[in-house]
Amino acid sequence: MEIDKTKNISDHxxxxxxxxxxxxxxxxxxxxxxxxxxxxxxxxxxxxxxxxQNSIPQKGYSSIMGIVLVAVGMFTxxxxxxxxxxxxxxxNQNTYQSSTLLISVLVSFIFLISILLILYLIEST
Numbered sequence: 001m002e003i004d005k006t007k008n009i010s011d012h013x014x015x016x017x018x019x020x021x022x023x024x025x026x027x028x029x030x031x032x033x034x035x036x037x038x039x040x041x042x043x044x045x046x047x048x049x050x051x052x053q054n055s056i057p058q059k060g061y062s063s064i065m066g067i068v069l070v071a072v073g074m075f076t077x078x079x080x081x082x083x084x085x086x087x088x089x090x091x092n093q094n095t096y097q098s099s100t101l102l103i104s105v106l107v108s109f110i111f112l113i114s115i116l117l118i119l120y121l122i123e124s125t
Contacts, residue, residue, distance in 0.1 A: 011091045015084060022080030022102070026073045033069025036062055061120055065113070072109055079105070 040062035079102045090096040 008091050008094075011096075012088065015087045015091060018087075019080055019084040022083070023077060025106075026076040026080060028073075029076060030070045030073030033066045033071075033073060035066075036069060037066030040066065065116070065120075069113070072113075076102075076106060 043062075083099070083102050086099075087096065
């Protein structure tokens with residue numbers, strides 16, 4: 001059975017724009033995680049160069065946070081693709097129902113990371 005995508009072309013274009021926005025969001029999360037990891041490595045090398053190993057805590061939380069952020073960016077990308085394909089199918093079948101799962105998961109995670117970063121910054125000052 002051939003599906004006529006031109007019937008709901010504006011809906012399909014909106015779905016694609018939403019997907020691309022989620023892709024930009026996932027790239028931003030991954031880039032932030034990459035920067036966190038690289039900054040952590042930069043600080044470690046700087047302390048070794050200056051000979052002040054004891055001046056900055058070497059707990060390694062920022063490396064872990066950066067890696068987690070990159071993983072969450074990847075997970076967001078995968079969920080965005082799944083949501084895009086599901087929405088595409090629902091548009092074609094005229095059975096679209098909105099879902100807030102991806103948004104709820106991402107907002108919850110970003111809130112949790114924010115709390116952890118605040119606690120880390122308070123502890124390290």
